[in-house]
Amino acid sequence: MMLGSGLAAFGGQLSGYLEAHDPSTILKCNDRYWTFATGRGVSSLWSTNLVEWHRGERVFETPSSWTSSAIPGNRGFFWAPDIVKLTNGFHLYYSVSTWGSPVSAIGLATNPTLDPQASGYKWTDRGVVIQSAKSDNFNAIDPSVLLDRSGRLWMGFGSFWSGIKLIELDPATGLRIKPDGPVHSLAWKEEIEAAFLWQRGDYYYLFVNWGLCCRGTNSTYNIQVGRSRAATGPYLDKEGKDLMQGGGALFLETRDSMIGPGHAAIVARDGREYVSFHYYDGKRSGAKTLGLLPLKWSEDGWPHIAARL
Numbered sequence: 001m002m003l004g005s006g007l008a009a010f011g012g013q014l015s016g017y018l019e020a021h022d023p024s025t026i027l028k029c030n031d032r033y034w035t036f037a038t039g040r041g042v043s044s045l046w047s048t049n050l051v052e053w054h055r056g057e058r059v060f061e062t063p064s065s066w067t068s069s070a071i072p073g074n075r076g077f078f079w080a081p082d083i084v085k086l087t088n089g090f091h092l093y094y095s096v097s098t099w100g101s102p103v104s105a106i107g108l109a110t111n112p113t114l115d116p117q118a119s120g121y122k123w124t125d126r127g128v129v130i131q132s133a134k135s136d137n138f139n140a141i142d143p144s145v146l147l148d149r150s151g152r153l154w155m156g157f158g159s160f161w162s163g164i165k166l167i168e169l170d171p172a173t174g175l176r177i178k179p180d181g182p183v184h185s186l187a188w189k190e191e192i193e194a195a196f197l198w199q200r201g202d203y204y205y206l207f208v209n210w211g212l213c214c215r216g217t218n219s220t221y222n223i224q225v226g227r228s229r230a231a232t233g234p235y236l237d238k239e240g241k242d243l244m245q246g247g248g249a250l251f252l253e254t255r256d257s258m259i260g261p262g263h264a265a266i267v268a269r270d271g272r273e274y275v276s277f278h279y280y281d282g283k284r285s286g287a288k289t290l291g292l293l294p295l296k297w298s299e300d301g302w303p304h305i306a307a308r309l
Contacts, residue, residue: 016053020045020290021214021278022080022142022194026267027090029114033267035276035290036081042094050269050292057116059092059109064125070105073098078107080194080263084145086153090114091174093129093155095141102139102161105131108174129155129175130167137162138183144265146197146231147171148204154231156186156195156206163188163244164195164208166232184232187243191220194263201301203227206235206243207251207264216286219260223277224248225303238302252305257282258291266295275305 020037023045027034032046034056041063044056063076079095089112097104108126115121132140144156153169164187170177186195187208194209205227211220226235226243234242241247252261252275259280267274273295280286294306 014051014053014290014292016047017045017055018053018290019055019288021288022263023265023276023278023290024082024092025084025145025196025265026050026276027083027085027114029090030118032115034083034114036083036092036094037278037290038077038079038081040077042078042081042092045290050267050274053290059094059123060125064107064127066125066127067096067105067107070128070131071096071098071103073101080142082143082145082265084147084153086147086171086174088112088172091145092123093143093145093174095143097139097141101134102132102136103134104140105129106140106143106155106157110174126174129169130157138165142193142195144195144197145169146199146204148199148231152231153177154197156197158195159193160191163192164206185244186233186235187226187248189246189248194221196264196266197231198266200297202229203301204229204231204235205303206233208243208248209262210248211260213260213262215260216280217259217282219262219280219286221260221262222253223251223261223264225251227301249302251303252277252293259286261291267292275303 022038024036037043041058041060046056047053081094083092092109106129109123112120139159146154153171158164166184168177196207198205226237228235237247237249261277261279275295281289296306
């Protein structure tokens with residue numbers, strides 16, 4: 001397995017436009033795969049084969065007015081989106097914040113299609129899903145959305161402070177199923193963020209980032225994982241340690257020029273699974289880069305990067 005610019009998930013390196021930070025889950029619409037990323041108005045990338053990538057349109061050319069009024073100092077630069085397809089279209093969740101502050105919000109926009117050329121293509125703002133204030137012990141950024149096999153919709157989120165949280169959403173609207181519903185605690189570490197939720201077999205899996213991002217080749221991000229038989233936890237690592245107590249099983253860390261991998265997600269193609277993420281490319285002065293690697297599962301149900309396809 002080669003690790004270089006874009007990384008070698010398919011026997012050759014990813015190519016084209018690969019600039020992506022905090023990439024969302026990759027979803028397919030018609031003949032294109034799409035991922036969304038941190039950027040002004042939320043940036044996007046698309047591919048027909050998961051190998052060659054192209055720059056897509058922004059979600060918002062003009063940010064909704066609530067974003068700057070709810071989060072003073074934000075000027076339309078939105079972080080760490082995630083996307084899920086529900087029966088009534090695509091639901092995109094994105095973070096509105098300012099650096100180092102818990103005064104944050106997660107917003108929702110919907111679209112019946114991801115194809116900008118399709119009839120009906122239009123992003124519609126649905127407002128705030130959840131927000132946090134200075135008085136809260138969590139930070140409402142970095143959403144990860146999972147529609148589980150029972151039809152329940154969950155959103156993990158959180159950064160630093162008291163760690164990763166979980167709320168339940170309404171699959172009909174994409175908003176909270178109850179405005180005052182419980183906020184569950186899933187994982188904690190001094191430096192933790194970028195949750196990703198996945199369901200496989202009897203378990204829910206929680207991927208998280210430890211360390212620091214956004215420092216180029218000095219970034220210390222690494223991806224840890226735990227699992228639980230319930231979406232609400234507790235999530236345990238391979239040794240049985242609770243992720244709320246600092247537990248975590250190492251999934252992916254810096255390797256050679258692939259520095260500080262973060263924001264994991266899983267995508268399936270032709271019966272195989274791959275993990276997507278960003279990293280800082282040591283061969284290109286720490287440029288933020290989309291990565292994709294083949295994913296395998298051990299006999300006892302733990303994910304790992306495959307040595308070959």
